[in-house]
Amino acid sequence: MLRLAAPALTALALIAGPAQALDLSDMSPAEREAFGAQVREYILENPDLILEAFQILEQRRELAEAQADFQLVEANKDELFNDGYSWVGGNPDGDITLVEFMDYRCGYCRRAVPEVAKLLKSDGNIRLVIKEFPILGEASMISSRFAVAAKQVAGDDAYKQVHDALLEFGGEPTEVTLRRLSDNLGLDTDAVFAEMDSDEVTRQIAQTRALAQKLNISGTPTFVLGTELLRGYLPADQMELIAQEVRERG
Structure with missing residues (x-):
């Protein structure tokens, strides 16, 4: 009883x-x-x-x-929004920053691509930061190293091209496939491959992983939109509502 x-x-x-x-x-x-x-x-x-x-x-x-x-977001906002190495897109002068922790092998990260693009297009005042967070095995790590190395060697535009191509790519990221991708994009392929195992590429990925641990992030995609930590895939209309709420709170 x-x-x-x-x-x-x-x-x-x-x-x-x-x-x-x-x-x-x-x-x-x-x-x-x-x-x-x-x-x-x-x-x-x-x-x-x-x-x-x-x-x-x-x-x-x-x-x-x-x-x-x-x-957690407030305590780590400098590393989240201005780490000095992550790729920045959208509106660089936007009043709200959207941070995405992503993995190239993550199916939901791929589903999120058009939703994020829709959000950035419809809002126009959101700054986007991409965090390389490879957690789904060795293939994920190779892909992230390749993307970060492309940015180190050829800059932000090259990174965005590589980033988009890797999210669309359905095969294994072998040396053959990545060299073909790099060549097709007109990059200095040998330089990119030489950079992949550099201390700087290792540092950036490790630093992002450490930040994710501090934020208790264990899956992808995970977003930080303004002050909100959003764990998992969200469609654009839901992110639009959250952005509105963040702005209203100031």
Whole structure:
């Protein structure tokens, strides 16, 4: 009976509020048993009470997580928005920054490409930062090293071309396929391959990984939109609403 009464008591306390909460420790065994029977009967007559209590608990949990994420973003905003090495696109002077942690082997990252493009086109005042976050195996790491090396050797425009091509590419990132890609884009392929294992490329990827760990990011895509940490794929219309909310909060 007490096992039934405990969650019911939690539900009653959540609905009634702290002032109405009851303390079972002040009851005798007989009183506790009688109370448990009454609570069970009440819940059986009012089953929606449990659903309402779960909804309240979920709202509290989401609020606590959102507050924790806000604090994480605030504590790491310099590394997030201005690390000095990540590619910056969209409107470089936009009033809101969208950061994307991505992996070239991630199917949802590929699904997010047109959504991010739609958001940037419809808004026009969002700055985009791409974070190379290879977490899906060796092929992911090779792809990221290749993209970062292309940026080091040939600059931002070359990086964007490589970045887009790798997201569209469905095969394995072997030396043959990456050399073909580099040649097709008119890059200095030997220089890019020589740069792939450089200390600077290693440093950038490691630094981004360390930042992700501080933000408790373990999957891709993960976005930071203004002050909001968004874990997972989102369509453009939802990101537009979040951008609006961020602006309204100032």
